[in-house]
Amino acid sequence: MWRHIAANAMTFLVVALFLVGGVIIWGKAQYDTPGPLTEAVCVQVKSGSNMRRVSKDLADQGAVTSAAILRIGADYEDKTGELKAGSFLIEPNATMKDIVDVITRGGASTCGTEIVYRIGVTRVSVQVRELDPATNRFDELATYTLGEDEVPAEYEETRDKADVRFRIAVAEGVTSWQVVSAISNMDIMDGPAPAVPAEGALAPDSYEVRKGDDRGALLARMQAAQETLLAAAWEARADDLPINSPEELLILASIVEKETGVADERRQVASVFVNRINQGMRLQTDPTVIYGITRGEGVLGRGLRRSELRGETPYNTYVIPGLPPTPIANPGRASLMAAAQPDETPYIFFVADGTGGHAFAVTLDEHNRNVAAWRKIEAEQGAAAAGNASTGGGTD
Template identity: 35%
Template sequence: MNDTPRVAPKSPSEALKPVAPPAPPPKLRRRRRSPFLAMLSGLFTLLLVAAGVVGAGIAIVSNQSKAPGPLASDRAVIIPKDSGLTEIAELLQREGLIEHPLSFRIAAVIGGDWHKLKAGEYLFKARVSPQEILDVISSGKVVEHSITIPEGLTSEQIVERLRENDLLTGEIAQIPKEGSILPDTYRFPRGFSRKGILDRMARDQNVVLEKIWAKRPADLPIKTPQELVVLASIVEKETGRADERPRVAGVFINRLNQKMKLQSDPTIVYGLVGGKGTLGRPIQRSEITQPTPYNTYV
């Protein structure tokens, strides 16, 4: 027996009536989004976009800073004192070392070099990259120049040479004592002081003289290091040939041991012209016996 319920058939009039659509389901009420959360979401998105832009910019600047620059040949450039990063970048652009000052400044800030840049004269190789430029300027390894002081010059002549060198700066207030500074070749950066060179020469002279004095023969008729310098200066002026100096020195040592006068012509000249060094003419007979503090004939 079938237990399925039976549905009564509809009458013809009922079958012709339109069927009403089913009632729509009740609408679910959407929770309103918090304005604060919306702001945070937008800010986070903005930060992500900004980070991407900054990262791409850093990558571009990094590549540019390592690429060869436009400099065609080696060049020395002077970075003035108290120059800021902007002034340095503009100077490098004018000198043809970089093409993009802004990129250079950004690279300096990113790399942490912007506060290490030092004034001075620097030599840059052709096609040097911006990063290499930053490395050079921040290292402080400036170009070094040299001045050679030949042996045999008086202190006055040495000072005059220093004054004529336009790479040095500052005045020399007092001429050093004769024999107190060492002739040699000295290296210095542009703008170094003339007094600084003299101070270095004096220190070197003391070091050399102490070493020589410590090794002197016991029977040498010289009482002080200063007397040693005086005798060496006389020997040097007596002959321009280094191979003759030991023989000349031997003659003077023998004269000193025998209490004889040295009778050296250069001492006459120095007594007449002092630190100027040269007489410019032969010694006159009357000048041989002319008393001066230096004339070893009298």
């Protein structure tokens, strides 16, 4: 009888093991199989949440077929305790394994509502926007100019929500004073207004921040990023570059940044200044003269006067030889690399061509013709603007 009982028990154990093995194989297949989503969704992981709550939310949104399998899979991969707070975009047909990787990897949030502070050369704009997961496009909820416009209610309501994200986008060509002035006026930042860093020391980029972050700490991040970019550009510089130090490279890059907003022109513009340095010519660039007047504290807002072009200042490159003593703005990665690796051209002149770009020239005669063409375009644009103003700004 005992042999019979033992045989039945053994048979039961084998069947049980077989069934358990089958369940494990089935569960793993479910964990690795493309999920049921037909459109992307945004899952919000609140601070202090856990895998049970998040898996239920995913199941409720139709992102997974089984919250339990997702939890078991996350536990098997030792990722249950690595859940990160944030708002994360879950792509269509994402597997449970993919989803667990997204919500435990961390880093910047990829969806939800965000407030973007854009520090530009002429103004600081604030935009409240929300990502539509279905289209992967942002819908604007509100926008205003910091320090000028009335703060919209949508901004204040969104700013105080627990799951909103904040980002500060610094444009290429802004000055260090403009950056410090802007972040000093942002109500989400904390700490005293920091001292203005050296010109050119801040990396234009997009920085994710949290409400209450310290202003000084943010500037330190920007400075560290620029040091890295400058070191990489200096390491990659052309062998025959007439620039003697990373500091001089930074100065040249800042001039390139202020002279053109056309990406494809940066290396050509850099080549003009390199050619002028090699030939012992003055750089003769208006942005340096303007910086000598404003010292980077705001925009000049008018054309340069003849007396300003003749006046001898450390930044008037119509008068002084070589580079000015400091950068005149914060250049981005592209301008740093353009200054380090300029195109090989014969150009020593350039002037605006009316399209947003520039006309380049080798000889003074050719340059003068380009200048005359630009003056004609300026006159035509001025006449058209005056005509629009007198008629109310356009036609029906």
